[in-house]
Amino acid sequence: MMARTAERTWSTGPELVLNAAEGALQILITENGRRRCFEEWREPNRATELLAPALEQMCAALGMAPSAFRRIACVSGPGAFTGIRLVLATAAALRRAGHAQLAGLDYLQALATSAVMRRALLYPAPVVVITHARRDLVHYRPFCSYGPQIPAQPLGPVRLLPPAEALRLMSERPCHVCGSGLGRNGRLFEPEATGMGPPGAPDAVVMPELVDPDAEALALLARHGDYFPRDIEPTYVRPCDATENLPELAARQGMDG
Secondary structure (H helix, E strand, C coil): CCCCCCCCCCCCCEEEEEECCCCCEEEEEEECCEEEEEEEECCHHHHHHHHHHHHHHHHHHHCCCHHHCCEEEEEEECCCHHHHHHHHHHHHHHHHHCCCEEEEEEHHHHHHHHHHHHHCCCCCCEEEEEEEEECCEEEEEEEECCCCCCCCEECCCCEEECHHHHHHHHCCCCCEEECHHHHHCHHHHCCCCCCCCCCCCCCCEEECCCCCCCHHHHHHHHHCCCCECCCCCCCCCCCCHHHHCHHHHHHHCCCCC
C-alpha cells in the first residue's frame, strides 16, 4: 500500500503596496502576485487622515490583521515630501508590529511600467517620464521597455530640469512620454495636431492622461522588489521648500533662521 503525500500549497502570504508620491493615495493588497484588494483616493490633502482607516477596513474585509503582511513595498519617491513620509512611516510601523520585510519602489519607474503595460510596448521601446517637481522644474528620467511582463528599466538617473530642457531631451528620438509634468506645462507639451507630438518633439507619443501608476504596474514592481528587514529611505531629488523658506518661516515666529 503506497503512502499518500500531502500536497503543500506555497504562498507568498499577504503583500501590501503603498503609494502617495503625487496626486493619489493608492493601497494595494496582493497574494502570489494577484490583486486581492485595491483602493485609490484622489484626495492629496487628506492622505494622512485616510491611509490608516482605509487600510484597517481593507484588512478587516479580507479577514486579516494589518500585522500579517509578509512584504510591504512603498513608493519612496521622487515626489511630494508629505506623501512619501506618510507611506514610509506607515510601513515602518507595520514592520515593527509584525514580521514584514520592506522594499522601496521608484515612482517614475512605476509610471514608465504603466505606459509599457497600457500600450503593450516591446523591447527596446523608449519611454520618458516627466513629473511636476515645482514651478518651472520637472523630474525627468528615460526608460527602456522590456515588454509588459518586466518592469521598465531606467537608462539614466533622475534629473531635475526646466520643462524646456526636458522637451529638448525627449525630442532626440521617438518615444512614449507620460507623467504630471505634461499637463502642468501644457503650453510646451500639448500636441500640435492629432497623432503628433508637441512642437519641438513631433515624433513623441504623449500620454498626458497617465499621471498615476496603474495597480498592475505597482504589483509588478513589488514582485520584483528587493526586500530587507529595515526601514526604507526616501528618494528626494528637489530641495525641500521648508529649507529654502527657513529665513521667512523663522521670521514669522520671531526667530533667527
